Amino acid sequence: MSRLSLLGIPNDDNSSYLKGSAEAPPLIRRELHSDAYSIWSETGVDLGAAGTLLDHGDLRFDGGEDPWDTIEREVGRALASGAPLICLGGDHAITHPILRAVRRRHSRLTIVHVDAHADIYDAYEGNRRSHASPFARIMEEGLADRLIQLGLRTINDHHRAQFERFGVEVIPASEWGAQLRLRIDTPIYLSIDMDGIDPAHAPGVSHREPGGPSVRQVIDLIQHLDQPIVAADIVEYNPRCDISNLTAVVAAKLLKEVGGMMLKAARD
Template sequence: MTPIALLGVPNDENSSYLRGPADAPAAIRRELFSDAYAQCSESGVDLSVPGRWIDNGDVAFEAGLDPWLAIETAVARALEPGHPLISLGGDHAVTHPILRAVRRRHPRLTIVHVDAHPDLYDAYQGNPRSHASPFARIMEEGLADRLIQVGLRATSAEHRAQFRRFGVETVSAAQWTGELRLKIDTPVYLSLDLDALDPAYAPGVSHREPGGVTPRQVIGLIQGLGAPLVAADVVEYNPRCDIGNATALVAAKLVKEIAGMMAGGTREAAHLAA
């Protein structure tokens, strides 16, 4: 049995508009482990088996300690036993220190980044750690061999220049019209910003961007990666903006499907589930 490690990253100090994503880990866990929902992934994995989840709690942020060092250290500790890790954010800025730790364990790595926004500004509003800038830092530091961004629908001239600078591969929301099968020959880090989803499905985000993708499209992408999924984050859930807890439920569903694939689930099992 493959255990799945969980780690909460309750940090939103680099959010540019609203605070609230720091409250996400507890809210997602509540839905993830609720008796109201099935604990089997569509890919055929029973997530209720004792020992399946190893919950490492939340990163502790202490006064006087750089939050980035706290995150990197906690992620490295969670990864030490060799289990795949799902981090629950937090705003998207936290992906940068998470990947510092992940990269040390995976010399070959592709990032699949699902988002409405590229998050490639050099320093949004003068902040190089902004949640609108993590992938600029990640690519500058060589923390991945490839960056594939999908679901985009809010790009600027600066973003397009950064695409060229870093060799980013992109699939816009408009281009994502059918089954999306990416050709990847390395381990994968999945970074899932919930504002990639249309606000009809996930209103609980700080930056709602209409015209987004569906949970079914994202689940299909997860199930069709075709490469080892070694770590992931689910970020930018803002409980203060949610309606009827809808986004927390979607986040928990996506965490289950990520975990199912990490634990050996198959796309074929998902297609046979009906």
């Protein structure tokens, strides 16, 4: 039987503007399991079938250990079953220690990153672990072979220098067409920042940036990835900024579609 792992990482220590994304994982789960919606993916996978979803719960940070060590260790434990893993953040800084664990299991890896922001500052406000900096750390450490960033709409000159330094492939929101298809020949790590989606669809984020892709465009991207998604994160949902749980519903929908593609690949 194919299985899917789920892990909550409620950490927003490195958020630069508003806290609150650490509160997200249980609220996304609530919408995932709500009787108001189907738990089937559009690709025909029942995530609610017995034994399909292995939920590892939420990490606890006790202050006695570096949170990055906790995340890396517990993600490694979740991956040990061999099942693909979806992590629920938390802010985007957590992607760095997650990928330390994922990379150990995958010698070839492409990151597909959906976001309004590049999150590739060398440091932001003096913090090299900032949620605005994880992809600088990831590429410095060689945790992926390719980084493809989609939906960006806040690019500055420092970002451009970092893109050149690390060989980042960028598809800004203005170039995200209806028939966007990526050519990838390695396993995929998918990182979805909820502010990558236009705030008209997902207002519950700390950094709203109009002009982004629709939920439908992001789902279409997910469903047309032709290599296996071995791990993923959904980050930066801030319940304190949400309206009528709309963004939690969108996050749960994306979880179902990512999970559906993971399980479909495992069964094929």
